[in-house]
Amino acid sequence: MDKITLHVEGMSCGHCKAAVEKALKELAGVLGAxxxxxxxxxxxxxxPGKVGRDDLAGAVAGAGYEVKD
Structure with a gap:
């Protein structure tokens, strides 16, 4: 298992936090967010054998937020 920290723009409340975590946890290969x-x-x-950084960033974008490098 690997761990990565992504910088996410647009989160401002508990609902935002929950939306980002939910989107990531729905990906196969994600154990926690x-x-x-x-x-x-x-x-x-x-x-990392099941999901990569681009997949993670895509899930965050799909939830309406932006991953910054």
Whole structure:
């Protein structure tokens, strides 16, 4: 398992946090996601054999938020 922290723009409340976490956890290979609204980050634990950074960023974008490099 790998862990990555993504910088997410647009999160401003508990609903935002929940939406980002839910979108990531729905991906096959993601074991956990913990968003921090104040820091504008989400820490993701995932299986790199099943899912990659682009997949994670796509899930966040699909939820209406933007991953910054």
């Amino acid at each position: 913990e968003a921090d609204v104040a820091a504008k980050t989400v820490a993701v634990t995932y299986d």
